[in-house]
Amino acid sequence: MNPPHLTYKESGVDIDAQDRALSRVKVLAGSTFTPGVLSEIGSFGGLFDLDARPGSGRILVASADGVGTKLNVAQMAGRYDTVGQDLVNHCVNDILVQGAAPLFFLDYVAAGRLVPERITAVVEGLARACTENRCALLGGETAEMPGLYHGEDFDLAGFIVGCVDRASLLPRDVARGQVLVALPSTGLHTNGYSLARRLFFDEKRFTVDSRLDDLGTTVGEALLAVHRSYFPSLHPILGQGYVTGLAHITGGGLPDNLPRILPEGVRAAVRTNSWEIPPLFGYIGREGNVPADDMRRTFNLGVGMVLVVKPEGADAAISALRSRGERPWVLGELEAGERGVRFTP
């Protein structure tokens, strides 16, 4: 019997392929660098100099997130850049709701086998969204893990750090009588994909290329619509003093995410007739025969971000948002009651 003769490459890890992908990644990341970035990727950690952002606040806000099983849809469609945008925008929104502007982002990509074109497509999406949010793509980790990820599977996680000064932290002074102003989502964002995938691909046996006449689009296009960032429209108006809270409507929907910014004794009254649920959600609810409460806890139903606004500032908020090309509407108001959400007609 010959003794085994093992090398790292034969074990399924190709360091050279990783290096090729990483050199393209460095270029993409470099294109996002803001004045605070001190290091090039490739040193051990990424460096960010806070003095390059004078007056930007001494409180760091950090968040970690993934894209969830929207990744599976991206894989089915062979489209890898949009999930990078989804991830950055999701993270940006998560710290925006505390009043923060992003400083930098780091990613984690893991796959059974590293496909350089796929990694660079993901990073193209990350870099595009980072640029749109004035956020440096400061570093990340690309891991080839044969044996853990099977076939074409891969996972993608992100980590963001932003900053805010103490006086601008949100939520602050959220109180009954204040107005809920909603901004539309661009689709499912990054939540509800396990349910949606089961309906479209298991029950209906659609492919990503199947055309949905109700929606005027394909299943893949509908499900891969990019999770948008609210930062460019929202951050500039936060300094005007009328916004007391922001809720990013992610997993758990309105019922779970609105209460997170409410004090005890304050309830959100949400007028369900104030907006039209987009056709994609209607299709899922109808064709999947999904109970209304499950729809609300699983999907954003067309509401991507909710602002809590002082009543005297509601008109100003809506005008300011409209002037930035947004389509805001009054979703409801805060009333006395047990901390939670009451749905009204």
Place this chain on the structure above:
Amino acid sequence: MNPPHLTYKESGVDIDAQDRALSRVKVLAGSTFTPGVLSEIGSFGGLFDLDARPGSGRILVASADGVGTKLNVAQMAGRYDTVGQDLVNHCVNDILVQGAAPLFFLDYVAAGRLVPERITAVVEGLARACTENRCALLGGETAEMPGLYHGEDFDLAGFIVGCVDRASLLPRDVARGQVLVALPSTGLHTNGYSLARRLFFDEKRFTVDSRLDDLGTTVGEALLAVHRSYFPSLHPILGQGYVTGLAHITGGGLPDNLPRILPEGVRAAVRTNSWEIPPLFGYIGREGNVPADDMRRTFNLGVGMVLVVKPEGADAAISALRSRGERPWVLGELEAGERGVRFTP
């Protein structure tokens, strides 16, 4: 035909099980909170107030990492806490080499099915290591992704942010004539597991419980030895001025990691007789018939961290490290030559 009736839970996502695990996670994370932490986990992003660390530096250092396929070994052994320690310590070491002290850490855990006891075991390890490194476990994301992760598979990634003042950034003034001082690793740390797993579990058909007489331990114990942190021993001596650089010996080994801190025209001369390669590496090299160069590029071979020290400070560095319970040795020196590593007897 009955119409489908889909709920999120039936799609494989159990939000309630997630909530149960998260409440224990909150307690564990809370135990790591340092004075800078402003928020409790559960708000959208974690908040860290830099003013709680006066004088701690205005340069943020961030790093992302995973545990790699050491996870598979943990899974085979049914032991989930040590990989949490591995991950935090790896990240802490990665920013320590730039002179930084950790501020906070966030984790990303993804699995096909969320097993609450397993998640809490992972977080116990994260929290233990965070406490040891005076690092707040500020938040994280736990994702249940049926369809992406199979069976018991899960993945774990981590993100760390630390800070340093500009004058203390490393490397600085690394130059020929300086001395390389090594600190021992505690095992494979988090690199080379694809090769090691192939040898132990595919070629040798061992289980984690197989006893290795050469090592006086089981395969599982040998492979799961915790990747140690060098922060408690090393950070206090960085202010003494004689350390010009630090290299964390991870994937790529000494040949890839030492050059990362060398200027052009400076080469590291590493004396291979200066230390005894620990039996685990000897066993892998011998039984796997792994070429010497592959061993050096895949494993740390017993060298976990390398300090570059000014010649006049070498004795002081070694005494200071010994007084902290370390077992340092002189690994070699920096000489004129092409940026890289030269191995000498």
